[in-house]
Amino acid sequence: MTVTPFPGADVASAPVFDIEKVLAGIDQMAAQRPVAAQIVSVANSDDTDAKALARILASDVALASRVMKLANSAYFGMRGRVTSLQFAVTVVGFTTVRTMATVALTDLDDESRLPENFWGVTTSLALGASILAPKFGERPQDSLCLGLLAQMGAALLHHNDPDGYTEIITAHPTYPGRRSAETRRYGINSLRLTSVALEQWGFPVAMTTPLKEVDDHQSMDGALLRAAFEVASRLTLEDYEDIPITRITCGRLREDDLVPVLDQVRSDAAELRRAMLGDSAADDPDANPDEWVV
Amino acid sequence: MSVSISTPPDDDMVPPEIVATVFYSATVSDSLAILVAETVGSSQRLTWGNQGAMQLLGYGLEDLRTLPAAHLFPTLGGGELKLLLRRERTARMTLPIRTASGATVDAVVITTPAPGGRTWTMRILDTANEQERALRATADAHERRFSALTERSPIPTLLSEQGMRLAHVNDAFCTLVGLRAEQLLGTGWIDTVHEDDLDGVIEQVAAALDGAEVEIQARLVRADGSVRTTVIRFAHLFTPGMGAGFVGTIEDITDRLAFEAKLAHQANHDPLTGLPNRTLLAQYVADRFQAGTSGLACLFLDLDNFKVVNDSLGHTAGDELLVEVANRLGATVRPGDLVARFGGDEFVVVCENVDEEAAVALAGRVSDALARPMRLGGVDIRPYASVGVTVQTAEHVAAEELIRDCDIAMYQAKASGKGRVTVLDQEARAQARDKLRLVAELRDAIERREITMYYQPIFSTRDGQPVAVESLARWNHPERGPISPTVFVPLAEESGLITALGRLVLDETCRQLAEWDHLLGTGVVGRGNVNVSALQLDDNLAAQVAAALDRHSLAPPRIQIEITESALMKDPTSAREVLEQLRDLGVELAIDDFGTGYSSLAYLRHLPVDCLKVDRSFVAELADGHSEIASAVIAMARNLNLCTVAEGVETVEQAEELTRLGATYLQGFSLAEPMSGGHTAAWFAAHSEETP
Numbered sequence: 001m002t003v004t005p006f007p008g009a010d011v012a013s014a015p016v017f018d019i020e021k022v023l024a025g026i027d028q029m030a031a032q033r034p035v036a037a038q039i040v041s042v043a044n045s046d047d048t049d050a051k052a053l054a055r056i057l058a059s060d061v062a063l064a065s066r067v068m069k070l071a072n073s074a075y076f077g078m079r080g081r082v083t084s085l086q087f088a089v090t091v092v093g094f095t096t097v098r099t100m101a102t103v104a105l106t107d108l109d110d111e112s113r114l115p116e117n118f119w120g121v122t123t124s125l126a127l128g129a130s131i132l133a134p135k136f137g138e139r140p141q142d143s144l145c146l147g148l149l150a151q152m153g154a155a156l157l158h159h160n161d162p163d164g165y166t167e168i169i170t171a172h173p174t175y176p177g178r179r180s181a182e183t184r185r186y187g188i189n190s191l192r193l194t195s196v197a198l199e200q201w202g203f204p205v206a207m208t209t210p211l212k213e214v215d216d217h218q219s220m221d222g223a224l225l226r227a228a229f230e231v232a233s234r235l236t237l238e239d240y241e242d243i244p245i246t247r248i249t250c251g252r253l254r255e256d257d258l259v260p261v262l263d264q265v266r267s268d269a270a271e272l273r274r275a276m277l278g279d280s281a282a283d284d285p286d287a288n289p290d291e292w293v294v
Numbered sequence: 295m296s297v298s299i300s301t302p303p304d305d306d307m308v309p310p311e312i313v314a315t316v317f318y319s320a321t322v323s324d325s326l327a328i329l330v331a332e333t334v335g336s337s338q339r340l341t342w343g344n345q346g347a348m349q350l351l352g353y354g355l356e357d358l359r360t361l362p363a364a365h366l367f368p369t370l371g372g373g374e375l376k377l378l379l380r381r382e383r384t385a386r387m388t389l390p391i392r393t394a395s396g397a398t399v400d401a402v403v404i405t406t407p408a409p410g411g412r413t414w415t416m417r418i419l420d421t422a423n424e425q426e427r428a429l430r431a432t433a434d435a436h437e438r439r440f441s442a443l444t445e446r447s448p449i450p451t452l453l454s455e456q457g458m459r460l461a462h463v464n465d466a467f468c469t470l471v472g473l474r475a476e477q478l479l480g481t482g483w484i485d486t487v488h489e490d491d492l493d494g495v496i497e498q499v500a501a502a503l504d505g506a507e508v509e510i511q512a513r514l515v516r517a518d519g520s521v522r523t524t525v526i527r528f529a530h531l532f533t534p535g536m537g538a539g540f541v542g543t544i545e546d547i548t549d550r551l552a553f554e555a556k557l558a559h560q561a562n563h564d565p566l567t568g569l570p571n572r573t574l575l576a577q578y579v580a581d582r583f584q585a586g587t588s589g590l591a592c593l594f595l596d597l598d599n600f601k602v603v604n605d606s607l608g609h610t611a612g613d614e615l616l617v618e619v620a621n622r623l624g625a626t627v628r629p630g631d632l633v634a635r636f637g638g639d640e641f642v643v644v645c646e647n648v649d650e651e652a653a654v655a656l657a658g659r660v661s662d663a664l665a666r667p668m669r670l671g672g673v674d675i676r677p678y679a680s681v682g683v684t685v686q687t688a689e690h691v692a693a694e695e696l697i698r699d700c701d702i703a704m705y706q707a708k709a710s711g712k713g714r715v716t717v718l719d720q721e722a723r724a725q726a727r728d729k730l731r732l733v734a735e736l737r738d739a740i741e742r743r744e745i746t747m748y749y750q751p752i753f754s755t756r757d758g759q760p761v762a763v764e765s766l767a768r769w770n771h772p773e774r775g776p777i778s779p780t781v782f783v784p785l786a787e788e789s790g791l792i793t794a795l796g797r798l799v800l801d802e803t804c805r806q807l808a809e810w811d812h813l814l815g816t817g818v819v820g821r822g823n824v825n826v827s828a829l830q831l832d833d834n835l836a837a838q839v840a841a842a843l844d845r846h847s848l849a850p851p852r853i854q855i856e857i858t859e860s861a862l863m864k865d866p867t868s869a870r871e872v873l874e875q876l877r878d879l880g881v882e883l884a885i886d887d888f889g890t891g892y893s894s895l896a897y898l899r900h901l902p903v904d905c906l907k908v909d910r911s912f913v914a915e916l917a918d919g920h921s922e923i924a925s926a927v928i929a930m931a932r933n934l935n936l937c938t939v940a941e942g943v944e945t946v947e948q949a950e951e952l953t954r955l956g957a958t959y960l961q962g963f964s965l966a967e968p969m970s971g972g973h974t975a976a977w978f979a980a981h982s983e984e985t986p
Contacts, residue, residue, distance in 0.1 A: 019377060283872075
């Protein structure tokens with residue numbers, strides 16, 4: 001399908017861009033990472049247990065080692081006590097395992113194919129959402145997953161149109177502005193694209209709704225993600241002009257609330273990034289699957 | 295729309311009649327909403343809808359057919375309809391659908407492309423249907439109930455749906471640790487666990503996540519730095535689709551523990567001085583005692599003249615003195631030494647890693663510290679103490695022996711003059727132990743009636759005939775052989791066995807008299823003289839004598855009670871009362887060892903006695919030509935109208951002299967030795983045959 005560029009855009013530079021192809025590309029990726037794909041599909045099932053998930057996970061060493069690493073990270077509070085894969089699944093929860101599988105499935109762990117500082121933004125977004133979640137009546141671990149996956153659409157757009165997307169980033173340093181530009185260029189913004197992809201894989205509506213409503217400032221459903229983007233922006237964008245947090249959260253947060261959150265995100269982001277991306281399996285002493293009690 | 299089924303059915307295809315049946319039911323179903331869309335030109339149009347779709351959307355079939363597909367989905371901007379109408383695969387979206395009235399309905403739309411990629415069926419599931427609403431309402435109600443229960447509950451509660459990370463914490467927990475919920479959620483709560491207890495808590499959480507129900511005692515550090523001791527109970531929690539978590543309920547046991555500790559302290563400490571009591575002392579020594587080692591020492595302190603303080607200045611002053619002594623002891627001993635109040639005015643100090651020299655030096659320091667003057671009730675006093683010291687040796691096999699030994703040492707210190715320090719030497723220790731053993735054996739001997747009676751005849755000077763016997767208790771120890779009454783009678787007096795011994799002597803004498811009456815005829819052995827200790831002189835004595843006489847059917851005059859002069863002089867008033875009771879009973883009374891006890895002759899005159907026994911020392915003097923005292927005693931007795939018994943008559947000359955002096959009765963080895971009951975019977979029988 002050909003998307004007609006938004007009127008006023010530079011017609012000559014508009015790429016031939018087929019969203020359906022982008023989405024179909026995900027299916028192809030899934031075929032290349034069958035274990036991750038299986039986890040994405042199984043983890044949502046009501047009768048899945050940690051044992052079953054661990055058994056599947058054990059066949060993808062890189063992914064399993066990341067789950068282990070995440071389970072032992074400060075974020076989950078187990079301080080290196082998690083030695084069995086099954087227990088690691090128990091600690092991080094099924095949604096998180098599923099999120100990590102999705103990250104692997106969509107090549108989000110390959111930084112060379114992502115927009116610049118993608119993971120710097122993503123970890124800030126995820127931790128910000130997770131820490132702020134209780135203020136919005138949300139579960140922190142769900143919000144962490146939402147934050148981790150939110151930028152998947154941006155990654156897909158960048159992957160299919162690296163030059164065009166880099167131009168958008170350069171021209172629009174702020175996220176709301178970038179999303180408008182995405183819509184103009186691709187007919188859809190990156191968060192919306194993420195929500196479609198997640199919906200396709202059966203992620204719960206509670207996770208996809210905020211992605212759709214993030215730009216509706218009257219919507220409470222999108223408020224947490226908006227706040228998380230504000231946190232990420234303040235921490236990762238140079239010369240960023242703060243937007244008053246009260247305004248974008250329907251009065252739910254005050255600036256005072258944000259101070260400790262910014263500190264915590266700043267200190268924890270690197271560890272979360274290491275856990276999510278992992279080292280290569282060979283370099284990771286924890287990554288020998290024979291040593292995992294599944 | 296027309297459906298044509300031209301392909302002949304084969305094994306892979308659904309038979310046409312089944313397709314027709316399913317299609318028909320889909321067409322007329324009002325619970326299933328199905329639309330068909332197809333690409334016309336550059337946009338998608340709706341081409342068909344079933345009954346359910348008409349009902350849901352409010353359009354007639356004809357109106358529907360004129361509708362662009364995008365019109366149904368107002369939130370899909372730009373090219374987003376393509377995301378729903380994918381060419382090669384099914385798509386699923388949750389989004390609002392615009393109905394004919396312009397209102398929107400939340401729905402899940404599932405689209406399936408036909409093989410050509412230009413036509414789609416769209417299944418619309420109304421998320422706002424009754425069942426869904428009911429399910430959601432039930433879930434919400436559950437959530438609210440749970441929230442209300444935990445939020446309002448006074449029991450501090452933690453809830454995690456995933457690993458250690460808290461999703462929920464109630465007000466009671468926030469109050470307990472003094473932090474806000476947002477500071478605790480996630481892994482923040484872990485920071486409230488005391489560092490030393492953290493490993494244990496994490497271990498228990500891990501067990502709970504694995505499905506166990508566990509509990510642990512852990513300290514929580516409040517925001518203000520104070521520490522609460524709690525019991526945290528973890529229960530496994532499983533959320534479908536989420537994984538494992540836990541519910542933790544916290545019981546603050548700080549106050550309970552403090553109360554228990556207070557009770558335990560009260561049970562083991564003296565309320566007046568706050569020092570450990572005897573129970574704790576025993577436990578303390580037992581915990582540190584290892585047989586075969588050395589280095590453990592005990593000091594036993596007893597305040598000299600404490601009774602005087604209590605009696606003269608009152609018990610409040612006495613208590614004040616004890617508190618001051620406790621303070622001085624505490625300030626004088628080495629760090630780590632235990633000071634305990636043993637009871638009354640007795641204190642014990644226990645030290646570790648000391649030799650005898652160091653222990654004695656400590657005892658000296660303690661004595662000096664106590665002897666500093668203090669003002670009590672307006673009077674300056676110096677609380678001197680007698681201190682017994684014992685250092686553990688190889689001979690000590692049990693912890694309690696240490697304390698017992700320093701007790702003995704203290705008595706030695708006291709006996710050798712007050713305000714002294716005495717170390718228990720081995721000989722004294724052996725003696726003390728031997729004495730303890732002998733007391734136990736004496737008790738057994740009395741219980742088993744192994745104390746035997748010997749009887750020594752007493753003769754009348756008038757006609758030389760035996761008129762009575764004196765009962766003499768003998769203890770023939772199975773291992774030690776005969777033990778003198780001068781040993782075992784004082785031992786019985788010291789150890790509280792004298793009453794039992796006295797009762798045995800009295801009863802056995804009466805029994806023997808009755809037996810002799812039976813064997814020899816009534817009155818052949820006229821009377822039995824029984825010695826009574828000073829300690830027996832109480833209101834029970836007359837009753838005991840009466841009971842013994844009664845038990846063996848004897849007349850009271852058959853018994854004479856002999857009481858030493860010194861026993862009478864201890865408490866003359868009460869002695870006189872007891873003697874009067876005995877006199878009223880009808881038994882005879884004699885004063886034993888007369889002349890040795892410095893008794894007042896004036897007082898003697900008023901005592902209701904029948905007889906004086908002239909002490910053997912005065913009888914022995916006769917041999918040296920000194921008859922003054924014996925003579926005076928006999929003369930005085932005669933003047934008081936009392937009879938006399940001269941003891942220890944060992945020669946015929948003594949007997950003659952005493953007869954000449956006017957003694958009423960004689961008793962001694964030269965006349966007849968003490969004999970067993972059987973021999974006495976034989977002796978009397980033989981004697982009565984000799985005498986017509």
